[in-house]
Amino acid sequence: MTNVATTTSPVTAGRGEGVPREPPAGWGTAVTVAGAWIVLIVVSGIHRADFLSHQTVLAVTFTMAITGVLAVAQALVGISGGILDLSQPAGLILSAAVAANLLERGWPVGGAVVVAGIVVGALWGFGNALIIVFGKLNPIIVTLGTNFILGAVMFLIWQNAQVPIDSSLAEFGRDYLIGLPSTWWPMVVLVLVVGFLLPRTRYGRHTIAVGGNRFAAQARGISLRKTRFAVFSAAGAIVGFAGILFAASTGPFAPSAGATYQLPVIASVILAGVSLSGGRGSIWLILLSVGFLSTVPTSLVFFGFSSNWQQVFQGSILIIAVAIDGWRARRLQR
């Protein structure tokens, strides 16, 4: 709550962009996350030597694919000062369900279905932005509500969906490229491209500026509304793309299937140094944080923990990550 309050208060909004003491989005963070990842791998490898296998690499990269794409969208929202988009699970499944439905009707995959999924996702993000911008409402609450509503609406319409197994999208989802799941590569490309463009294009810089200090950004003639609409729509489009990857690589899914991604995505974005109060964060670091968090489930299995422990660990990692985020923000304020 304290952070939410400081985001909108003019007194503290100045931290972020343009403050000289700000460390450049962080080598420290990168080293910490990479270190944690290496420690996890080494410890798991010592415990069970067969952890260090191609199977593990496949499991980890498979988990990374969708989490990573969603994390890029979440990071954009966070960096722009939009705090968090909690409606990602519903958007993901909406796009996946649309893709599955279109394929069943015999649409060709070649682009059309992919584009449809991305457009659906973008519209979902645009709808959220409509409520947030015109209602001037806090994005966390709005997306909490819309996620709940869309989830319930989807349950009323359908209970189970699946991409036809013989479709080329499902074949792509099962396929491998250079020994890694084919869904992993689009994620890496997306992270690299968005991470490259964000500080180097006009729209990207506007996004960072609005998140850092919206008053200063407005004074420089950047439209707050346009930026919010652009960011939430772009983030929605990326969620829609994640929905396509999800549909390609998953079997039958229910409308609630997206919920499992919520926490790992938020935790990896915060671990990557994206501040929930906006203006700060590196997209590229997502590769490290998502990699680390995607290794945790596999590692837990090798240590003999049941899948229920996964929730315990994910929740704990999120608490620790936001505690670090809050502590960092406080130190910068001094």
Add this chain to the structure above:
Amino acid sequence: MTLIAVIVVGLSWVGPNFLASSNITIIASFVAVPMLIAAFSGFALLAGVVDLSIGSMVGLSSAITASLMSAGWPLAGAAAVALVACLFCGAINAAAVVWFGADTIAATLGMLVALRGFDYIIAGPQGSIAAFDVDFYTFTNTALGPLPYPFIIALACIAIAAIIVSRTRGGRHVQAVGGDDRAAGRAGISVTTVRSLALVLSALGAGIGGVLYVGQLGSASNLTGTGLEFQVYAAMMIGGYSILRGGVGNPVGAALGLLVVAGTSNILDVQAISPYFTNIIVGLLLLAAVLLDRLRGGDAFE
């Protein structure tokens, strides 16, 4: 106002049976535990810290109580262990949020997920634990007139909370911290103490709620309390609280908000309408409530 509207809709749609004593008993026993929890977590909202983890904490408390009771412990001992566990989790919340300055929603969301994992672990592969204590079951399911005992306890908690908030110095301190923490700090109120206590109180309320659920149901499952945080906070926002800023809201309003939601879902229940419609309505009510809150003078997000 909204409550009156719900009653009118209920009367006209369901018919006079909506206010029949048997239906009131159903609504009252359904709303008792959420109302008790609201009386406690209202302090957290008032102090400007929202505790999303209460749903899983209710699950944790009922899972611990039920598993210890099925292992032969007496009710009091089992409940005491459950409450201590919840207080401990509340202390972790307080440490992360108050001492480290973590974002409250994100930190307690983490606690929500972590504790749900523990609920599954404690409930074991069957997913539920039977814990039947004849006296406790009878007590929680006996009604005084149309009102079950747990509902009367919840009403008492609401009344006590209302008195603390509006009539005592401690209550005014909580409101001051939630309204403007810097000003409260300058006025010599310890913001960290108030917020920590508020989060621990909220955990205690969830713990008591979980124990009562064991009494009402005679068992605990790994799903006990799922989504309760959403139901309770949506209702409290309808009743005048804000989960984005502290300092506003009154326990009596929370109780009325809960009755509105419970009445709504009861109407849909009686009409045999899919519970997903309830979800949609609660979601829409939540959005309407934040909009109302902003129009009442909450911070505008731009």
